[in-house]
Amino acid sequence: MSEGQQPDLPPEMQERLRAMMMEPIWLGRAVVKAVEENKQHIITHPDHLPTLKARVEALYEAYGEPAQPGYGGGRISDA
Secondary structure: OOHHHOOOOOHHHHHHHHHHOOOHHHHHHHHHHHHHOOOOOOOOOHHHHHHHHHHHHHHHHHOOOOOOOOOOOOOOOOO
């Protein structure tokens, strides 16, 4: 069920929500372009950049000593 099809919302709210949604054709074009260009991510809402930056910064700030002191494993070598 898409965001604009939530049955518990009054019809007028469903219509307002639908009016704010991206047209599927544009998202489809972005997907095709990303596949053609071998890109891993598609940016659909560039105005969300400050929120994304804050999340990444929070991850960097949380980085530190592992849960098990001195633990440095967890990666499989390429050998």
